[in-house]
Amino acid sequence: MFFEGPFNPLFSITGFCVGMLVGITGVGGASLMTPLLVLLFGVHPAMAVGTDLLYAAITKTAGAAVHHRHGKINWQMTGLLALGSIPAALLTLWLMSGIDRTDMAAVSTLTTALGWMLLLTATILIFRGAIMAAxxxxxxxxxxxxxxxxAIYTLILGLVLGFVVTMTSVGAGAIGVTMLLLLYPRTAIQEIVGSDIAHAIPLTFVGGIGYWLIGEIDWFMLLALLVGSIPGIILGSFLAPRMPERLVRIILAVTLAMVGAKLIAS
Incomplete structure (x- = not known):
């Protein structure tokens, strides 16, 4: 790591930058945070995923509260997603607890899975407009x-998200929202986003607690990330109306694709 000690200020700087991107684009939290922890700080993939899941559970709670206050959460949709994702998350955690996570093969599998999820996220970010037009x-x-x-398709989507999010911490945002937009074409995008965020809270919380129970949470790292990301999200939300969102989204997608390719090749 670049900094040895219980509280790494570089984590806070990273959290601030990622938080600002989240505030501007609405995506990119786990998609950037987990690979940055792995590539820049040398954090074990399992610990990066576990810490990032709890980080997501905390940061998304505020967003869900805002959407709930404005009546932009479809609780039936959220419940169907959770009905599939929570059992899938528990099963994934059980499988993770039974493997030697220090084994190089396990590390390589987690890193490669994360890389492919980043490439998929990047593809969806770039082509979301075309997908929605179609x-x-x-x-x-x-x-x-x-x-x-x-309802059945939504339950299946929850199952898939439960597995991939618990394994990589990536997918609940860009991928989940895009699939929900396809399943519910007559539902307002604000309601889709609000429901997706509300669903992500129990999923990431269960995942994060599960990783804690198997010893893959760094609490000092989590605190440092939160210290930086909260003001970053606030600043990003303030800058969002003044930024070319489409350009930022494309830059973010290209960055995710490059990082994903590096993880797969590593």
């Missing part, structure tokens, strides 16, 4: 699935 055209010419079918 969805709009499809809705105009096709009948929507039944509510029961949509």
């Amino acid at each position: 969805k709009t055209r499809w809705v105009k010419t096709h009948a929507l699935p039944s509510s029961r079918t949509i």
Whole structure:
């Protein structure tokens, strides 16, 4: 690590930068935080994921409270996602607890999985506009699935998110929101985002607590990240209306793709 001691100020600087990006674009928290911890600070992938999950649970709580106050959370959608994601998270944690996480093969598997998730996130960020345009055209010419079918698909989405988020801490934001927009084309995007954030809280909290129980949480690192990220998110939210959001999103996507490729190659 660049700094030895219980409280690393470089973690706070990293948290501030990532928090500012989150405030500007609404995505990028776990997508950037976990790989930065692994690549820049040499943190073990499992500890980076576990610490980042608790970090996400804390930071997303404030966002969910705002969305709830404005009535922008669909609790049925959130419940269906959690019905799939929480059991998947528990199963993933059980599998993680049974492997030797210091083994190089395990480290390589976690690092590669994180890299592929970053590439998928980057692809979705770049092509979300085209995906949404295609969805709009499809809705105009096709009948929507039944509510029961949509509920089943939402449950399946929760299962997938529970697995990938618990393993890599990535996916609840850009990937989850995009898939929900496809499943619920007539639901306002603010409600989709609010529901996704509300669902991410129990998922990341369960995941974070699970990693703590298997010894993969660094509490000083978590505190340092929060110290930096909270003012970063506030500043980013203030700057968001003044920034070219599309340009920032493309830069973020390219950065994620480069980091993902480096993780896969490492």
